[in-house]
Amino acid sequence: MVGIVIVAHSEELARAIKVITEKLIPGGVIIAGAGGINNPVNPYGTDPLKIKEAISSVYSEDGVIVLMDMGSSLMSAEVALELLPPVQREKVLLCEAPLVEGAIAAAVCAASGGTLAEVVAEARGALEAKALHLGKGRTYVEYNITATTKTSEEDTLRERHPVKIKIPVGEKRIKPEKYHERITLTVKNPQGIHARPAARFVTTIAGFQADVMIKNISRGTDFVNAKSINSITMIDVRQGDSVLIIASGPDAGKALRALKNLVEEDFEEPESPEGVPGKITPADRTVQRNQAYANKKDLLFTDSQTITKEKHREKQDFKMPVLFRGVPASPGIATGKAFFPRQLNSSIPLRKTDDPEAEWDRIKKALDAAEEEIKSTRLNVSAMAGEYEASIFDAHLLILRDPVLLEPVRKHIFEERLNAEHAWQLGTGEFLNNYLNSESLNLRMRGADLSDVRAKVLASMLGEEVISFEPEEPSILIASDLSPSEIARIDPEKITGICTSAGGVTSHSAILARAIGIPMVVGAGPEILRIDPKTPLALDGNEGILITELPLIEKYREMQRSFEENRKRLAKEGKKPALTIDGKKIEVLANIGSIPEGKLAMKYGAEGIGVLRTEFLFIKRHLPPSEDEQLNFYKEIATLVSPTPLTIRVLDAGGDKNLPYLELKPEPNPSLGLRGIRILLRQIPLFKTQLRAILRTGPGFKIRVLFPMISSVQEIRGAKAVLDEAQEELRINGIPFDPSIEVGMMVEVPSAAILAERLAGEVNFFSIGTNDLVQYVLASDRATTDLSSLNDPLQPAVLRLIQKTISAAHNAGIRAGVCGEMAGDVLAVPILVGLGIDELSMSPLAIPDVKATIRKLTTAKAEEIAASALEFDTPEEIRNFVRERLKIEGSSVK
């Protein structure tokens, strides 16, 4: 039985409450008082030791509730709690309920076998009962929601079971007759009011003051709040259902008219029902397909499209396709079992809090962070795949801000004093279970949405990923979407391929997937989220297809084997040095951002790391990484690549990378705003910490430091001054570091290329970042597909700036390298070699081909190619010319 402890300033008061309570409860309760202090002269006060003894005297496994009067009682009780053994402390709850009423309510509940949580809830309820009596209540309404029990083969014939859900409605009890406006509508669109239509529904009335309730007449539900996405979803309005919507308030009529329009226009949905096998998502339209290949594939897949998978949970309304079409994002072929990374394991911290406000604050912060993340995904998807595809994320945003979802979370925090993570999981879990156990396809799909949002918020609270990327066997990762940082954490040994349901990815995610050599398909549609875990799959990253049909998967396994063999051959090729025929050595380095990429780089023959991007250390967290954390990471990479050099580029934040602790203001044009060195020079402590970590990595390794986004002489001098300070600090403190570290700068802002002569005197090497240089020189965004012919490093203007930068470097006696994607383009390499480039740094997988290309050149031939290339006016002409000169088969290059 739960024990009760009464803490009061006066011994008599504590004893009196104990006596009243015992008299009222015939069954007997376990209660102890801790009142006053042991001082005959002034006996009023509170004594933590006495409280501790009282708790111990009533303690059992069932727990103890402590009720206190005021002032020092609270602090004394807290001290008493700390004096208890930790095992017991977990089960003792300090409760803010009113002392006398709370004690009696708690006793009644405890005597009838209530759990600690129930006893505490009852004690708090005591105040509610009192308030209600005096006419100041706050009540909850019970709704009968027609959800369904978990379905399996046997219970398909079973009737629906009504499930009671308590939905708080704030200060009032709903009385339908009070709602003066009402309307009955029949929903005709195929999806019913789910997903996008539900989001449209809620956003349509969000702006109205009116109080709006809705019930699904066809399914006999009760009224629920029409402004809540979860409530709307729970009443499961499907095609053909009739709903009754009632409203009150000044603009009630307008609100209902707006809803009427929306429903009558079928929610402005295009006519394209989901769940059609082999359906082409709108995102596909943005991709030009290789028609010949597609035809061949169509032959291959004609039969298989008609095969359905019977063993699935799906009911008559849905057949699992055996082929899902998406958009190719990273080439290659993979086979493996279905793996869903966002299924959380149970490592969620569980504790009681005495500061619920702070925990609630953490929830709110996490919601803000998740909102930011979803908004940025939405923006990307909108740019890549259009507004319609992107609007699915509106539903995610609504889920985040849904008061009905948040209310149970709030209660878990304020009433049961659970920590934020635990309260969040429990509170949202109730809804999630209702969704996932539903018989309705739509509800289960919304469950996937909620699950996704839920994991995002949790991840944000934990300040880390709760997402596991460690399947037991080689697997194909399936998710709604993946951020660049998530992809960066993937181990290519475990994850053989990636498939996302969302219609677009950021170009960064695709670059990364390509960088670590993982085939990736995006926009394969939400159906893929319902593939059973561990289903054998094949993924074709060249064509953008995910396959579940076994005979086909076997064919893919064979293809994968030959693909692997080819890679092995390449890796062997890559080990040889990159010497031109006449013996000039070009350093071929790798761009990496993670340890798996580093391993890959070494495997494919990198002669060092030209750029270690450090952004992944800094993103997705609430505080920047400490000096030691950075040091450990740099050391690990340095050890991996030693004795070859490691170039560490300092944080290139800003632009699209969200680092909450930098407190950056949103900018209308982030790529022209605060980013790279511009931020670091305004955040000296952050900058210096990173430089100290880099300097400390030095001894025993070849470490170089690289400054991004330098656009003026002052900036590089400013950066070097901070580097000097960091060295000075280390010297004073006697911490070992490399005093002769090489300093380099990125040449990626046009002004830096123009000023190359002046800047060359400041550094040991230049690294030309062609990706940004192209974007800035041609004023064209790489994400804008219409501008892709402008956004090309072989644009004559870019080549001329590269030429100028290299010759400025050589005149000053320093090295010049290229570290953009251009460095891995075999058609650009002869030109760069001809212009005198010293180093090429690229994605690891490009290394073997680039080295092979270099080995076919003589310096004279390369110089001639470069000189001629500079005379052309378009990238196409240049490519054709180089291709001719190299006599490379067109099929093996882009």
Added chain:
Amino acid sequence: MVTKDIIIRWLRRTASVMEEQKDYLTQLDAAIGDADHGINMERGFKKVIEKLNSTEGKDIGVILRETGMALISSVGGASGPLYGTFFIKASTLASGKDTLNDLELFSILREGVNAVMERGRAQAGDKTMVDALLPAIEKLEHAMRESIDFARAMKRAVASAEEGVKGTIPMIAKKGRASYMGSRSIGHQDPGATSAFLLLKALYETVESDAA
């Protein structure tokens, strides 16, 4: 360098100071509290001295912990758990030690002050003991950074604490019994800040007499 002996002398000095200042503290408390702060502090430290009568074989950690336990079990008002927490939290960093270097002594004071702020949910400006403790500990930290010896550093810290105590006079109380008085608490010096100042002053006087 501070020995166990100095710590004991500090606690004894504090006890006698609290006895001397009992009426003064109670008077201050009568204006905005329940007129028992002086009595409570005197009783608490008397109990501390009783417990310290046999210190043989005890290290500084044990001594500070026993001090804390004595205070929480005898003071009665909110200052019991607060000062008790101060010493108990401080003791965790001194466990097993018979001497403390300057930095260690600073660290245990810092730990104690942090714990008091956490326990009382009080910030600077709430008109509580934090208004004496926080400026003192910050001044001490500053002096430690400049490698000033502990006695001189403590002198500066005590001066800051005293300023802090005076600073509570125009404040509106936001915590504890005095907060019930709202703006009527303006114009009165906070008794908790005063006793905290006395505690620090006793430490200064002890280390100073040792250094001399």
